Amino acid sequence: MKDLLLAHINRHISLTNVEEEEFKGIIAEKKVFRKSFLIESGVMVNELYYVVEGCLKAYYVDDLGNKHILQFAIEDWWITDFNALHNNIPAELYIEAIENCTVLAISTVALEELYIRIPKFERFFRILYTNAFIALRKRVMSSLHRTNSIRYLEFFERYPNIERRVTNYHIANYLGITAESLCRIRRDLGM
Amino acid sequence: MKDLLLAHINRHISLTNVEEEEFKGIIAEKKVFRKSFLIESGVMVNELYYVVEGCLKAYYVDDLGNKHILQFAIEDWWITDFNALHNNIPAELYIEAIENCTVLAISTVALEELYIRIPKFERFFRILYTNAFIALRKRVMSSLHRTNSIRYLEFFERYPNIERRVTNYHIANYLGITAESLCRIRRDLGM
DNA sequence: CGCGACGTTGATTTGCCTCAACGATTGTGG
DNA sequence: CCACAATCGTTGAGGCAAATCAACGTCGCG
Numbered sequence: 001m002k003d004l005l006l007a008h009i010n011r012h013i014s015l016t017n018v019e020e021e022e023f024k025g026i027i028a029e030k031k032v033f034r035k036s037f038l039i040e041s042g043v044m045v046n047e048l049y050y051v052v053e054g055c056l057k058a059y060y061v062d063d064l065g066n067k068h069i070l071q072f073a074i075e076d077w078w079i080t081d082f083n084a085l086h087n088n089i090p091a092e093l094y095i096e097a098i099e100n101c102t103v104l105a106i107s108t109v110a111l112e113e114l115y116i117r118i119p120k121f122e123r124f125f126r127i128l129y130t131n132a133f134i135a136l137r138k139r140v141m142s143s144l145h146r147t148n149s150i151r152y153l154e155f156f157e158r159y160p161n162i163e164r165r166v167t168n169y170h171i172a173n174y175l176g177i178t179a180e181s182l183c184r185i186r187r188d189l190g191m
Numbered sequence: 192m193k194d195l196l197l198a199h200i201n202r203h204i205s206l207t208n209v210e211e212e213e214f215k216g217i218i219a220e221k222k223v224f225r226k227s228f229l230i231e232s233g234v235m236v237n238e239l240y241y242v243v244e245g246c247l248k249a250y251y252v253d254d255l256g257n258k259h260i261l262q263f264a265i266e267d268w269w270i271t272d273f274n275a276l277h278n279n280i281p282a283e284l285y286i287e288a289i290e291n292c293t294v295l296a297i298s299t300v301a302l303e304e305l306y307i308r309i310p311k312f313e314r315f316f317r318i319l320y321t322n323a324f325i326a327l328r329k330r331v332m333s334s335l336h337r338t339n340s341i342r343y344l345e346f347f348e349r350y351p352n353i354e355r356r357v358t359n360y361h362i363a364n365y366l367g368i369t370a371e372s373l374c375r376i377r378r379d380l381g382m
Numbered sequence: 383c384g385c386g387a388c389g390t391t392g393a394t395t396t397g398c399c400t401c402a403a404c405g406a407t408t409g410t411g412g
Numbered sequence: 413c414c415a416c417a418a419t420c421g422t423t424g425a426g427g428c429a430a431a432t433c434a435a436c437g438t439c440g441c442g
Contacts, residue, residue, distance in 0.1 A: 060332070066336075068335065070328065082325050086321055086322070115314065119310035119313060119314075122317050123306065125317050126314075126316050126317035129321045129324050130273070130316075130320045132320075132324050133273065133324040133327060134277060136327040137261065137274065138274070140261065140327065140330060140331060141259065143335055144259065144367030145257075145259045176334075
């Protein structure tokens with residue numbers, strides 16, 4: 001269970017057995033059932049989540065009550081309300097399970113202490129956030145300057161394993177277009 | 192000159208005089224004149240740039256030859272082709288000076304060595320990339336789910352000091368809309 | 383001076399949203 | 413296990429916001 005996460009981490013840094021054990025001490029397994037929430041708007045956030053199994057979505061609700069999906073997460077992905085977590089402000093996002101999930105929760109307070117004892121973790125998260133930043137820049141390029149049809153195809157390249165696990169409505173929402181438009185795009189693409 | 196950068200870094204970590212001197216050793220001052228390039232598409236990238244003075248833009252050119260501005264940078268901002276830098280692939284972006292600039296160049300090879308000697312820098316860049324990631328998520332939310340008029344106003348909140356330094360054409364391009372549309376938005380807002 | 387970059391306005395087109403309807407599928411409670 | 417409700421995918425009609433295309437005045441610069 002926690003080994004999946006350790007393998008993920010060891011792709012970027014090398015941990016000794018002692019360090020692995022110490023890290024295991026600050027992570028806790030959580031089950032989240034379909035339609036229930038890991039984070040709800042307004043709460044304080046102090047954990048980062050790594051998905052071991054299942055599928056979740058992060059969305060916010062605007063002034064008009066419309067939901068907007070910002071991120072999906074499946075196995076081997078990270079999710080939380082990063083803005084709330086790092087700036088110690090109440091969550092703006094809802095993080096809801098689309099399937100029954102198993103996640104590993106990491107308390108940032110414990111993580112901060114760990115950074116001091118084992119700076120290698122600082123390195124790991126530097127690399128992780130750098131990669132996340134780069135991936136988001138690609139998404140900005142895609143969302144601003146490409147047709148919706150191409151953006152739909154790019155979605156599948158980026159999330160090849162999500163297609164059958166979320167509805168088209170979800171994908172349309174993530175792309176910022178209506179479900180009807182997405183349906184017509186799919187028709188025109190012969191899908 | 193380099194003190195501006197050290198002050199920037201010391202907002203997140205505390206460096207001793209010795210560490211500051213060591214860091215100064217891996218940064219080099221560069222002048223970039225208006226309309227000249229810090230990075231051009233196709234070249235290999237091995238430096239990160241901190242802007243001491245001036246204004247630059249990062250853009251890419253699509254298959255149809257259209258430019259798309261991804262980022263501006265002014266004093267106290269960082270800029271480079273992060274994807275090319277971190278994945279050791281040729282640059283996709285052009286980084287061009289809009290004004291005559293002074294930047295500080297940090298070689299990532301030297302930086303990697305510094306991370307090992309002084310892990311505090313790993314911490315600094317972890318925090319820097321985390322903040323950049325969070326800021327980009329806000330931009331994604333803005334670009335996908337808000338009207339162009341609101342996005343234009345949000346641009347000024349985010350870049351309050353850029354308004355008089357770049358043309359409306361640049362801003363429109365950054366927002367992914369046409370200059371004509373932006374002009375009409377400005378008219379309707381009474382600007 | 384003359385050229386090019388920039389900002390602005392108008393006319394037309396177009397892609398997407400909105401609203402509405404309906405069949406298929408899934409889920410749920412009696 | 414069936415009946416009914418909710419969700420999902422799909423299609424059509426109509427409208428709107430922004431793109432496109434075109435034109436023109438202003439400004440700064442070589």
